[in-house]
Amino acid sequence: MREIFDAELKQIGDGLIEMSRLVESAITRAGTALLDGEHELAQDVIASDRTIDQLERELDERCVHLLAQQAPVATDLRVVITALRISATLERMGDLARHVAEVARGRYPALAVPPSARGTFVAMNEAAGLVARRTTELLSTRDVTLAEEIEVGDDAIDMLHQDTFGATLDPAWTGTAQETVDVTLLGRYYERFGDHGVSVARRITYLVTGEFDTAATASPASSPAEV
Amino acid sequence: MREIFDAELKQIGDGLIEMSRLVESAITRAGTALLDGEHELAQDVIASDRTIDQLERELDERCVHLLAQQAPVATDLRVVITALRISATLERMGDLARHVAEVARGRYPALAVPPSARGTFVAMNEAAGLVARRTTELLSTRDVTLAEEIEVGDDAIDMLHQDTFGATLDPAWTGTAQETVDVTLLGRYYERFGDHGVSVARRITYLVTGEFDTAATASPASSPAEV
Numbered sequence: 027m028r029e030i031f032d033a034e035l036k037q038i039g040d041g042l043i044e045m046s047r048l049v050e051s052a053i054t055r056a057g058t059a060l061l062d063g064e065h066e067l068a069q070d071v072i073a074s075d076r077t078i079d080q081l082e083r084e085l086d087e088r089c090v091h092l093l094a095q096q097a098p099v100a101t102d103l104r105v106v107i108t109a110l111r112i113s114a115t116l117e118r119m120g121d122l123a124r125h126v127a128e129v130a131r132g133r134y135p136a137l138a139v140p141p142s143a144r145g146t147f148v149a150m151n152e153a154a155g156l157v158a159r160r161t162t163e164l165l166s167t168r169d170v171t172l173a174e175e176i177e178v179g180d181d182a183i184d185m186l187h188q189d190t191f192g193a194t195l196d197p198a199w200t201g202t203a204q205e206t207v208d209v210t211l212l213g214r215y216y217e218r219f220g221d222h223g224v225s226v227a228r229r230i231t232y233l234v235t236g237e238f239d240t241a242a243t244a245s246p247a248s249s250p251a252e253v
Numbered sequence: 254m255r256e257i258f259d260a261e262l263k264q265i266g267d268g269l270i271e272m273s274r275l276v277e278s279a280i281t282r283a284g285t286a287l288l289d290g291e292h293e294l295a296q297d298v299i300a301s302d303r304t305i306d307q308l309e310r311e312l313d314e315r316c317v318h319l320l321a322q323q324a325p326v327a328t329d330l331r332v333v334i335t336a337l338r339i340s341a342t343l344e345r346m347g348d349l350a351r352h353v354a355e356v357a358r359g360r361y362p363a364l365a366v367p368p369s370a371r372g373t374f375v376a377m378n379e380a381a382g383l384v385a386r387r388t389t390e391l392l393s394t395r396d397v398t399l400a401e402e403i404e405v406g407d408d409a410i411d412m413l414h415q416d417t418f419g420a421t422l423d424p425a426w427t428g429t430a431q432e433t434v435d436v437t438l439l440g441r442y443y444e445r446f447g448d449h450g451v452s453v454a455r456r457i458t459y460l461v462t463g464e465f466d467t468a469a470t471a472s473p474a475s476s477p478a479e480v
Binding site: 090093094097099100103104107110111114191194195199203204206207210211214 | 317324326331337341418426431434438
């Protein structure tokens with residue numbers, strides 16, 4: 027029984043790593059599509075989100091099947107439940123990458139982000155890419171020191187998100203209403219992406235160390251809506 | 254064993270109903286705080302979100318405990334897993350109500366929503382209140398015809414969300430950049446709130462009827478980011 031359980035758990039873990047890799051690729055490409063105005067790349071990110079959704083469904087079925095067949099308890103049970111939650115979180119990260127790509131596609135052949143905010147989004151996309159990359163590594167290695175890097179990346183995104191408000195609310199802002207709307211929503215998408223990365227990091231840290239952080243049990247707290 | 258399982262399941266169901274009632278109260282009061290500029294009410298909504306978060310944690314522990322103690326299979330297992338997912342969704346709906354209240358508080362004593370967009374948000378808050386109320390009723394009665402009303406409410410929110418873009422992008426829009434940002438984010442919060450209501454409705458419908466809608470297994474699809 028134990029061997030079967032471990033083998034199935036390994037497959038679930040591999041599924042999460044695969045999802046995370048696809049999310050990493052999606053957010054990186056979505057950022058390029060956004061910043062360089064690449065229509066085909068945007069289309070590609072949007073289309074490939076379906077693969078992430080499909081992987082989530084398969085993974086969830088696998089988890090439910092494992093619960094039914096093996097009736098795990100204690101830590102084993104928590105591992106499976108955590109996998110279910112992480113797959114839902116990765117699926118949302120995929121959605122957010124898709125949303126970034128949708129904004130890029132919607133403005134093509136123009137660029138959604140005006141030159142004055144470009145630097146912020148270049149940095150934001152780099153930080154989001156880092157969060158995604160470290161999430162994949164954390165899922166692969168269970169090296170919890172990576173969780174700290176994910177938190178740092180998320181902090182960077184939060185600061186850059188604040189910068190987007192600073193930019194649009196500055197009297198010197200010359201963006202159109204469309205640009206204000208786009209910068210506001212894009213900032214929100216990246217901010218949520220970072221939050222979800224932190225959620226995954228905390229859940230894995232909890233599983234590995236047993237150290238309980240109440241923040242890890244709830245959905246990722248999004249930053250206050252006040253700007 | 255069966256009696257114990259049913260009794261515990263009943264408690265989990267009651268917990269979901271309680272969460273949903275709190276969410277319903279939160280979104281309704283957040284809307285009033287937003288539209289009437291009521292600072293204390295906004296504070297109250299923000300503070301009471303902690304109760305929803307706490308309920309989610311308790312409910313999740315109860316579900317995990319039930320899985321460990323009773324090792325349910327087949328439909329029973331799916332019911333518990335679905336309860337876990339619904340509690341996470343309700344927790345997010347609470348967060349979104351809190352975000353609306355945070356915007357209201359951040360602009361006090363001014364109103365966040367300019368007069369020209371007020372009608373849209375009055376209607377949006379009514380539709381969100383309807384979605385929340387029907388969600389509570391659906392959880393209480395399992396009357397799946399209510400799910401349809403939730404979908405209708407969500408469709409109304411989506412149309413009103415589009416109206417917010419129509420307003421801010423209209424050349425006649427005279428709102429400040431702050432108002433553009435607020436209207437954009439508030440529209441997004443309500444839109445997500447409606448999506449989550451639909452997610453709960455579909456999951457319960459699936460449990461009650463056994464009719465599988467693939468959309469119900471993934472996270473709620475949010476409307477395209479294109480505006």
